[in-house]
Amino acid sequence: MKKTLTNDGSRIICACFEITEKQITDYLHDSSNTIDDLIIETGIGSKCTACLLDFDLLLDKHFKQKVKINKSFEHDKIRNEEVKTKFKVYLNERESGFFINDEKISTTLTFANYGELFEKSETLPTYNYRLRLYDESGKKHVDIGGNLSKYEQKIIRFSSLTECPEKGWFLLSLKAVSDGMQGSIRPQFMLSGNGFSATVHTQPHKSACRGKAVILFPQKSGYNTTIPVINPYRKKANINFVLVSITGQIKQSIDVELPSLGVRFVNIDHIMKPEPCDIPLLLTVKSDIPVRKHVINQLGDNRLSIDHFPNSK
Amino acid sequence: MNNTDSPYFHYLSPKILPVFSSNIGTVSCLTDVQFILNVRSLEKLDGNAEITYTTYCDGNVISEEFTSVKVNNGKSTIEPVWKSFSTPSLGFVEITFGTTKPLFKKIIPEPGYSVLKTINNKVLTINSDMKYANPRIIQQIQQYSRFCMLHSSVYVDSNIGAGNSLMLINPYEQLIVVKIYSSKENKISRKIKPKSTCMVNLAELVDDGEISTIMLTANNRIITYDVRHSYHDQLDINNIDHLDPFSGYSVVNYVGFKELLGEFTRNSLRKLNIRPD
Numbered sequence: 328m329k330k331t332l333t334n335d336g337s338r339i340i341c342a343c344f345e346i347t348e349k350q351i352t353d354y355l356h357d358s359s360n361t362i363d364d365l366i367i368e369t370g371i372g373s374k375c376t377a378c379l380l381d382f383d384l385l386l387d388k389h390f391k392q393k394v395k396i397n398k399s400f401e402h403d404k405i406r407n408e409e410v411k412t413k414f415k416v417y418l419n420e421r422e423s424g425f426f427i428n429d430e431k432i433s434t435t436l437t438f439a440n441y442g443e444l445f446e447k448s449e450t451l452p453t454y455n456y457r458l459r460l461y462d463e464s465g466k467k468h469v470d471i472g473g474n475l476s477k478y479e480q481k482i483i484r485f486s487s488l489t490e491c492p493e494k495g496w497f498l499l500s501l502k503a504v505s506d507g508m509q510g511s512i513r514p515q516f517m518l519s520g521n522g523f524s525a526t527v528h529t530q531p532h533k534s535a536c537r538g539k540a541v542i543l544f545p546q547k548s549g550y551n552t553t554i555p556v557i558n559p560y561r562k563k564a565n566i567n568f569v570l571v572s573i574t575g576q577i578k579q580s581i582d583v584e585l586p587s588l589g590v591r592f593v594n595i596d597h598i599m600k601p602e603p604c605d606i607p608l609l610l611t612v613k614s615d616i617p618v619r620k621h622v623i624n625q626l627g628d629n630r631l632s633i634d635h636f637p638n639s640k
Numbered sequence: 641m642n643n644t645d646s647p648y649f650h651y652l653s654p655k656i657l658p659v660f661s662s663n664i665g666t667v668s669c670l671t672d673v674q675f676i677l678n679v680r681s682l683e684k685l686d687g688n689a690e691i692t693y694t695t696y697c698d699g700n701v702i703s704e705e706f707t708s709v710k711v712n713n714g715k716s717t718i719e720p721v722w723k724s725f726s727t728p729s730l731g732f733v734e735i736t737f738g739t740t741k742p743l744f745k746k747i748i749p750e751p752g753y754s755v756l757k758t759i760n761n762k763v764l765t766i767n768s769d770m771k772y773a774n775p776r777i778i779q780q781i782q783q784y785s786r787f788c789m790l791h792s793s794v795y796v797d798s799n800i801g802a803g804n805s806l807m808l809i810n811p812y813e814q815l816i817v818v819k820i821y822s823s824k825e826n827k828i829s830r831k832i833k834p835k836s837t838c839m840v841n842l843a844e845l846v847d848d849g850e851i852s853t854i855m856l857t858a859n860n861r862i863i864t865y866d867v868r869h870s871y872h873d874q875l876d877i878n879n880i881d882h883l884d885p886f887s888g889y890s891v892v893n894y895v896g897f898k899e900l901l902g903e904f905t906r907n908s909l910r911k912l913n914i915r916p917d
Binding site: 417419437438439452503508515517520521541546622627630634 | 668670672719720722751752753754755757760761762763764765767781782783784785786788790791792793795797800801802804813821823825851853855857866868870878879880881884886887888889890891892893894895896897899900903907
């Protein structure tokens with residue numbers, strides 16, 4: 328592999344600050360210097376972080392000790408001091424998404440609790456989970472739960488759940504019940520049907536927001552886009568779909584009502600007039616209370632592409 | 641040696657997007673200087689914002705475009721710009737945004753999606769990735785001293801004609817060796833040349849018709865996407881998603897009394913079925 332060399336003839340470890348292997352070893356062979364001093368003085372590893380692995384290997388090679396760089400950072404010391412005066416709480420995520428469960432399309436929810444690269448790990452926690460399924464009107468149909476142990480993956484096929492409606496939204500609660508790292512836990516849901524599968528991560532339910540935009544590309548066949556909008560509250564939501572040009576000029580604006588705890592799969596072709604083709608537009612979805620939004624692009628061959636709207640932060 | 645005390649940066653981390661050959665489709669993104677300054681800068685700029693779009697394919701620069709935009713008292717003098725990219729074969733575009741004066745406290749780019757519009761007029765959403773400084777990857781490497789990405793819903797199904805690949809983009813200067821593992825202890829390796837993109841079909845790694853988790857590691861960070869496509873054609877794409885870093889965040893958090901009380905109240909309302917979330 329080609330090495331980047333500097334005037335001192337040694338390999339560059341940190342490209343951001345042009346710090347070479349020789350500079351690091353010379354610095355650290357002076358027993359009055361510490362790794363903390365090196366990081367503070369040079370910034371090594373603090374910008375793009377690409378060198379962290381090389382830096383770690385270098386320390387291992389020259390100094391025969393594995394150094395965890397994070398142990399040197401000042402903020403960890405501060406955090407540990409803060410901990411003494413604070414209360415310990417466990418991760419208690421609530422994630423949501425939409426589902427379709429009809430003759431053509433099925434939905435599967437997955438979440439896994441594996442060690443890094445599937446290795447055995449002491450740092451894995453165990454979890455409790457609870458899954459609730461609501462239909463479009465906000466009626467709850469399914470409420471199940473259980474445990475997720477170490478080295479376990481849950482694959483929940485909605486078609487296998489009795490009383491699962493054809494369309495709706497789900498709320499997944501994931502609560503850690505022992506210490507550890509989050510690792511591989513982030514859930515995903517997958518839509519599949521004839522000729523395709525498509526996945527997207529579930530998003531924190533608290534990231535529901537009042538207004539975000541996605542790009543819409545009108546075509547001759549229409550917008551071919553459906554926006555599932557989830558209302559997580561026990562009161563109805565008023566939604567405003569606004570189609571604007573990239574310069575902010577409003578093209579169309581339509582209001583839609585959303586039942587409490589309900590979801591509406593809003594087909595943009597049903598509520599918006601056609602616009603000139605091949606000119607990208609922004610579809611902003613505003614609401615009087617925070618709502619969760621996704622986008623489904625129909626690809627014209629029974630296949631779908633899915634994504635979520637940008638989050639609140 | 642340099643010092644890094646300055647709290648402000650004059651650039652954001654470059655954004656990386658996959659790019660396809662023109663017989664597949666074009667990848668388009670919106671550059672809105674005003675929006676970027678509104679959401680990321682700490683001060684009003686009097687100077688220039690500079691944007692560079694560089695497309696790469698098989699280790700070569702295919703195109704480079706530089707735009708300098710005059711900004712007066714925080715106001716951009718140009719409207720948002722829509723840019724489209726394609727390369728001779730699979731490649732990527734690197735979009736850098738900088739200013740003539742340090743303005744940014746963090747170098748995380750602005751949020752927003754891009755799209756792939758295929759020659760068959762199919763439109764897919766793509767989320768760009770950061771070339772460096774992704775906080776979740778920094779945390780991961782600090783925690784585990786190793787790079788590890790994962791996807792917990794890989795699915796290849798020849799019966800329904802659904803294929804699944806990983807797209808690996810190496811925007812860096814050195815060759816990257818990637819190893820991809822399945823939960824059933826299968827493994828494949830790939831070498832990704834500098835400034836190039838490659839797709840790895842997961843049909844050779846996971847069982848047909850079964851949903852699987854895969855993880856990958858590499859000797860450097862690498863930009864990764866999960867690509868869904870038809871079983872027999874890797875470039876007949878219907879969905880592009882990102883992989884997750886194996887999380888180095890703890891499940892334990894420490895909160896003050898006020899936050900603890902808030903959490904207790906929210907949990908109580910949930911138990912009483914008053915608050916669903």
